Amino acid sequence: MTEIKKLTNGEVEELTKLSNKLKEKCLAMIHNAKSGHPGGNLSALDLMLVLYKHIMNQCCEWDCSPEWDKRDRFVLSKGHASAALYCVLAECEYFGEDELMTFRKLGTRLQGHPGCNCAPGVEIPSGSLGQGLSMANGIALSLKLDKNPAKVFIMLGDGELQEGQVWEAAMSAAHYRLNNVIAIIDRNRLQIDGCTEDVKALEPLADKWRAFGWQVLEINGHDYGQIYGAYREAINISNEKTAPVVIIANTIKGKGVSFMEHNAGWHGKPTKQEEFIKAVEELRGKC
């Protein structure tokens, strides 16, 4: 197998700073909109950040450059993590940072859940859980027909895996040998009504994916070295094997803000003023 490159200490330090900055931005957007999903944005952000900063072939001249077709695709199936996606896209200069504060306001391109005619960088609409993997498979099939070597990265929530369509799509990806699909599961172990294992158990999760014909990697989804390593390994696997790859990333819902961490109550409510100030102080203390 190809040797896997590692992040340097400097790169890890930079990601740590950037992550805290973007987490603050995410929370500011939700606070300003008086609505949104703090928990699942904070758990997913590190995974998206490393993907966009160090892994994906990108093209931020959206839909207007000859290079556009070569871009790797990112599908956000758990559409309620839109704030994190928009922050990362603005960081990568798909659109200006100023626009972030229009999040969820009337007339904005930054819809509550990624919509159509949405901000540049957003591939497909989502928000109704469970539909992303099928669309990612369709994109992957089309890339193969066109002999386009781009990869399709697709992020799912863990609660989202309770939707039957996800498993229909898991079967399709294995059946059609979609080795250009790399799925990422934000395994924060919480959904809205509590722990996934109490609401409707997912375990043994890795075994399920293996049984469906997928290559499985498991990591800590907040450890930049591990995230980077897993993406590189997934790309190697996808270049060498005919199976799709899934990365089960163990994460913390509400990561970075102590009173939000591991707390399902922070799934879908905005911060009050004092809470927002406290969260910002905590995140800044970490920079």
Add this chain to the structure above:
Amino acid sequence: MLTDNKAVSSLRQAYGETLVELGEENKNIVVLDADLACSTQTIRFQKAYPERFFNMGIAEQDAVGTAAGLAYSGKTAFFSTFAVFASGRAWDQVRCSVAHPNLNVKIVATHGGVTVGEDGASHQALEDISLMRSLPNMKVIIPADSVETRAVIRYVARTKGPFYVRLTRPNMPEIFNAKDYDFKPEARVLVPGKDLTIATYGETVVEALKCAEMLKEKGISAEVINVPVIKPLDESTIIESVKKTGVIMTVENHSVIGGLGSAVCETLSEKLPLPVRRVGVRDEFGQSGEYSELMKKYGLVAEKFMDDALALVEIKKKQL
């Protein structure tokens, strides 16, 4: 029947509380949810009768099928989630597993219409009434306030067969007087009038009442009818009103395709072909925004649809 108490209250809470009362009275009642028990307020039933509550996780199709199996075996099964998922995601399951076998499944769907607000298009059910209304055996009811909600939930619990009940997300002003409000599956004239009929349901009832007041100042007398039961439609009340007024406007937090507006057109075109104006969302998806802004944007407030009312009265004058 109308109240002037000016209180504002939650329809969802009224639903959850009524479920708990019904659970005590009838041990045959079971409740299912799909990871939204707090939002839909079925959590109240879960706390009171954990053994008769089933959280199916984020799996609406599975939940509808399971509710059907429970109902087939003699239970009265309530299932709740957001309107967009209950009606859309699980439509074929509702059609084949619930409506066709005519089972005792009560779908109580919350967060209907554009008033979902900031979550945007993916979460705003603007087609649910249309989707549910077209299914044989399915009955469709949308209460306007918490008083009507309690009565409707009791009514569907004691009436055999499948129902789709849509509740709104925001708290609503109380319209009906809890002391003497008695739900019957019919349309009711709230304000009598003679120049035009305004038929509506749910969140726009208060707006229609406001509009009637504003029209009165312009010397126009509007008859306001509350039509909580979209199916089966109380045709005689509507026909009787339109015979008197000559024109009708429908107002709804729903697409103009397939909702009350369509139901009224279907009835009148066959039985009393007179001008109809449909106020609602015009064949487009919703979007993010604060809910009161969205009500304005989509023309669902009195100030906006008053113009439609005036235009309709003009049409009538020209025809005379």
